[in-house]
Amino acid sequence: xxxxxxxxxxxxxxxxxxxxxxxxxxxxxxxxxxxxxxxxxxxxxxxxxxxxxxxxxxxxxxxxxxxxxxxxxxxxxxxxxxxxxxxxxxxxxxxxxxxxxxxxxxxxxxxxxxxxxxxxxxxxxxxxxxxxxxxxxxxxxxxxxxxxxxxxxxxxxxxxxxxxxxxxxxxxxxxxxxxxxxxxxxxxxxxxxxxxxxxxxxxxxxxxxxxxxxxxxxxxxxxxxxxxxxxxxxxxxxxxxxxxxxx
Amino acid sequence: xxxxxxxxxxxxxxxxxxxxxxxxxxxxxxxxxxxxxxxxxxxxxxxxxxxxxxxxxxxxxxxxxxxxxxxxxxxxxxxxxxxxxxxxxxxxxxxxxxxxxxxxxxxxxxxxxxxxxxxxxxxxxxxxxxxxxxxxxxxxxxxxxxxxxxxxxxxxxxxxxxxxxxxxxxxxxxxxxxxxxxxxxxxxxxxxxxxxxxxxxxxxxxxxxxxxxxxxxxxxxxxxxxxxxxxxxxxxxxxxxxxxxxxxxxxxxxxxxxxxxxxxxxxxxxxxxxxxxxxxxxxxxxxxxxxxxxxxxxxxxxxxxxxxxxxxxxxxxxxxxxxxxxxxxxxxxxxxxxxxxxxxxxxxxxxxxxxxxxxxxxxxxxxxxxxxxxxxxxxxxxxxxxxxxxxxxxxxxxxxxxxxxxxxxxxxxxxxxxxxxx
Numbered sequence: 001x002x003x004x005x006x007x008x009x010x011x012x013x014x015x016x017x018x019x020x021x022x023x024x025x026x027x028x029x030x031x032x033x034x035x036x037x038x039x040x041x042x043x044x045x046x047x048x049x050x051x052x053x054x055x056x057x058x059x060x061x062x063x064x065x066x067x068x069x070x071x072x073x074x075x076x077x078x079x080x081x082x083x084x085x086x087x088x089x090x091x092x093x094x095x096x097x098x099x100x101x102x103x104x105x106x107x108x109x110x111x112x113x114x115x116x117x118x119x120x121x122x123x124x125x126x127x128x129x130x131x132x133x134x135x136x137x138x139x140x141x142x143x144x145x146x147x148x149x150x151x152x153x154x155x156x157x158x159x160x161x162x163x164x165x166x167x168x169x170x171x172x173x174x175x176x177x178x179x180x181x182x183x184x185x186x187x188x189x190x191x192x193x194x195x196x197x198x199x200x201x202x203x204x205x206x207x208x209x210x211x212x213x214x215x216x217x218x219x220x221x222x223x224x225x226x227x228x229x230x231x232x233x234x235x236x237x238x239x240x241x242x243x244x245x246x247x
Numbered sequence: 248x249x250x251x252x253x254x255x256x257x258x259x260x261x262x263x264x265x266x267x268x269x270x271x272x273x274x275x276x277x278x279x280x281x282x283x284x285x286x287x288x289x290x291x292x293x294x295x296x297x298x299x300x301x302x303x304x305x306x307x308x309x310x311x312x313x314x315x316x317x318x319x320x321x322x323x324x325x326x327x328x329x330x331x332x333x334x335x336x337x338x339x340x341x342x343x344x345x346x347x348x349x350x351x352x353x354x355x356x357x358x359x360x361x362x363x364x365x366x367x368x369x370x371x372x373x374x375x376x377x378x379x380x381x382x383x384x385x386x387x388x389x390x391x392x393x394x395x396x397x398x399x400x401x402x403x404x405x406x407x408x409x410x411x412x413x414x415x416x417x418x419x420x421x422x423x424x425x426x427x428x429x430x431x432x433x434x435x436x437x438x439x440x441x442x443x444x445x446x447x448x449x450x451x452x453x454x455x456x457x458x459x460x461x462x463x464x465x466x467x468x469x470x471x472x473x474x475x476x477x478x479x480x481x482x483x484x485x486x487x488x489x490x491x492x493x494x495x496x497x498x499x500x501x502x503x504x505x506x507x508x509x510x511x512x513x514x515x516x517x518x519x520x521x522x523x524x525x526x527x528x529x530x531x532x533x534x535x536x537x538x539x540x541x542x543x544x545x546x547x548x549x550x551x552x553x554x555x556x557x558x559x560x561x562x563x564x565x566x567x568x569x570x571x572x573x574x575x576x577x578x579x580x581x582x583x584x585x586x587x588x589x590x591x592x593x594x595x596x597x598x599x600x601x602x603x604x605x606x607x608x609x610x611x612x613x614x615x616x617x618x619x620x621x622x623x624x625x626x627x628x629x630x631x632x633x634x635x636x637x638x639x640x641x642x643x644x645x646x647x648x649x650x651x652x653x654x655x656x657x658x659x660x661x662x663x664x665x666x667x668x669x
Contacts, residue, residue, distance in 0.1 A: 050504050051503070051504065052500060052503060052504065052667075072506045075504060075505060075506040076506050078504070080501070080504045082497060082500055082501065084497040084500075085496075085497060086496070086497035086498050086500055086501035087496065087497075087498065088257070088261065088496065088498055089496065090260075090261060090264035090265065091257070091260055091261070091264070095257070095260055098253070099253055099254075099256075099257045100501060100505070102249060102250060102253030103250060103253065103254075103502065103505040103506070103507045104505060104506065105249070105250070105506070107249050107253075131264075147501065148501075
């Protein structure tokens with residue numbers, strides 16, 4: 001589904017690559033977790049795959065399509081749930097979703113029905129007509145998710161979709177993502193919640209300093225390591241305990 | 248088309264949800280035009296109805312100073328206060344107690360009369376004589392000066408106007424004195440009319456439009472177009488803020504991942520903000536038509552020019568929106584967009600001739616003025632409001648305004664494409 005070849009990104013003025021010569025394949029139907037400490041290159045990689053950032057070198061295809069020759073087709077194929085809330089605070093939840101759905105070419109009753117259904121699944125029906133600036137962090141995260149899936153994307157990129165939300169919201173979000181995956185959506189997601197990733201992902205890659213340092217099924221990665229019982233132990237073993245502050 | 252409509256609807260919602268911003272958008276330009284017109288109109292009225300006090304130091308106390316005094320009184324512009332001490336007069340003017348002091352030198356009447364008589368005698372003595380036989384007589388009278396002291400805060404235009412009036416007055420007195428001297432030399436009968444002393448050359452102001460019912464330009468006719476245009480261009484401020492907000496809210500990032508051309512996003516903004524400009528314009532017209540007469544200001548005369556006026560407002564609005572789209576595309580923060588927009592509009596207004604007429608600008612600035620879309624808009628408005636021209640006459644200005652919109656929007660799209668090229 002996603003084929004990445006020797007993909008690199010070096011920001012203007014930076015001394016090091018954020019992503020360096022990265023090769024990766026994500027199969028159709030997978031829930032693929034991109035894990036790594038802060039500044040490891042996860043968001044940069046997802047931004048390149050969503051056509052928000054220009055790679056310094058290398059290439060990738062999604063469903064066999066590359067961005068240069070199939071820009072609009074690719075945009076219809078993918079959905080993105082960015083780390084920051086991408087919502088208009090003075091519009092209601094329904095108005096936000098109507099607008100973003102329209103930008104995918106959805107309209108009329110089918111758009112309204114899709115919005116109602118998604119709002120119901122994610123527990124926001126009662127707040128559909130409320131302005132999003134009044135929403136809690138968890139509600140905004142759920143609405144942010146709906147904005148990215150209204151057009152039923154084949155591939156969904158989620159950048160830390162559960163950061164800063166309570167257990168209830170997180171459970172609803174993860175359950176819904178599982179359902180989407182069951183319905184045929186390939187999911188690529190980044191997270192710092194390693195327990196969540198261990199439970200949720202079919203396969204993960206731990207990325208640090210822009211390169212993949214290990215990848216595979218969480219259970220296999222854990223089993224292959226001596227005295228490692230959780231993904232978090234493996235993560236710390238591979239990336240170390242040093243702080244990754246950067247500015 | 249559906250995406251354009253959705254974008255337009257979203258912009259309408261965003262605009263109407265910010266009622267404070269909307270009020271500012273519509274009310275502030277109205278407040279501006281009412282304030283400026285009231286000030287300008289009252290300034291004209293003040294000049295017409297109340298007199299400016301000036302100090303007159305009469306060291307001459309002769310016919311010339313009497314004539315100057317009579318002329319000043321007759322002008323209805325000044326209230327003459329007589330003084331005796333030149334130094335004190337200078338001090339009063341310096342302190343701003345009087346805007347002007349006129350000092351008439353000692354023996355001005357006597358010396359002028361004698362100097363003129365001397366000249367007349369010289370001229371008459373030449374009649375019938377060979378030129379080489381007449382020696383050139385050097386006058387013993389030195390030129391006299393009437394001294395004017397202006398308050399340093401007095402505007403240059405006022406100074407020029409007063410200088411010109413006094414110059415005219417003195418020329419008239421000199422001519423009369425010359426006629427009088429000739430009269431005395433040629434006849435002993437003072438009542439005998441030898442010269443027709445009426446001005447031979449006069450001037451008359453004629454409306455160049457040759458219109459049956461010419462519109463008399465007043466403060467309203469001048470201010471409504473100028474400040475409406477200013478308000479229309481101020482739309483780049485909220486438009487810039489709107490676009491920078493989208494970047495900060497992250498919604499712009501989402502739009503970049505969606506299959507929607509940037510031109511469609513800009514199209515929605517163009518439709519809404521252009522409509523705002525037209526509503527602003529309509530409000531300005533309504534204020535000029537109905538509110539101004541109620542508060543004692545001249546009524547706006549639009550006769551049957553309404554369609555043409557809206558055509559000009561439409562194109563001026565397009566130009567303003569184009570500029571706003573470009574600014575919003577380039578600016579990254581509110582700190583960049585808001586001060587730039589506010590200052591830039593003021594600069595455009597200044598070079599466009601909103602404050603100082605273009606013909607009164609230095610040559611270089613006149614050339615620069617030709618590049619200001621506000622100048623194109625103002626010319627088109629004046630063409631319709633004051634020069635009573637038809638549609639074909641304003642096509643060049645409309646083409647420039649429309650072209651400006653196209654160019655700025657294309658630059659915005661190109662900049663966006665380059666900046667976000669993947």
